[in-house]
Amino acid sequence: MKSQLTNHRVDLQDCTIFxxxxxxxxxxxxxxFLHGWGISTEPYQEVLKLLAQHHTIIAPDLPSFRRSTYSGLLPDYLSYSKCLLSFLEVLDLQQFHLVGHSFGGGIAITLSTLVPQKVRSVILIDSTGIPTPSIPEMIPRRAIEMTAQLFLPRLRLKLVDIPLVFSYNLLFNTVNVIQGLLISLYENINHLLPKIPAPCLLLWSEKDLTTPLSNAQKMAAIIPDSKLITVEEGFHEWGLWYPEKFTSLILDFICQLEQY
Structure with missing residues (x-):
């Protein structure tokens, strides 16, 4: 099995991508694979290893998160996408499947429209991109979700691994962590949804309070070649608590595409 993941870095003009x-x-x-807001690839290790048993995986820490540095402010999804485009040029990737969770989903939507010829499929998991309620409205929703998630599997991930990465980002990448939250909540990229060039899978938890299922239904109605699959399992970060189900749904979709 080719599930071994190795660490690499690319030095670009204004950032380093780990x-x-x-x-x-x-x-x-x-x-x-593009991770969610405030963290890095670290909490996704089980997911990445399961995916890597079947496919080559490339999973960057997003610019200015954890081990990837960036010298300035990243104001929007387009800025992140342009950094990743430079990264992909160095890697010389001709085609790839694009998977984005939450904030990574908003970047995936944008990136897919910039290099349509390279994107074989787009998989959006509980994605941002449609504005959600304001921060005062979001705080109680997240409090409910995070409390409920304590009763789900993988307690160490919730109590140790994720808080460590998040606190690191908050301390050392403060400006872009806060800006990333504002992008997640307020940037509207609805106009890009009809331009997603490749078959698109939307994977969503029915219980998501951060990016509610109604967002997924709106996206599915606009994205031309899209399919929505919902799961009963827990909340916005469900893929981290149920990696086997999460990865099997992704791999099934990709496998069906590659048969044609």
């Missing part, structure tokens, strides 16, 4: 990669396989189209 990324994890499984062994490159010429027979499969790689998966570019």
């Amino acid at each position: 990324y994890q990669q499984s062994r490159l396989e010429s027979s499969s189209i790689p998966i570019l």
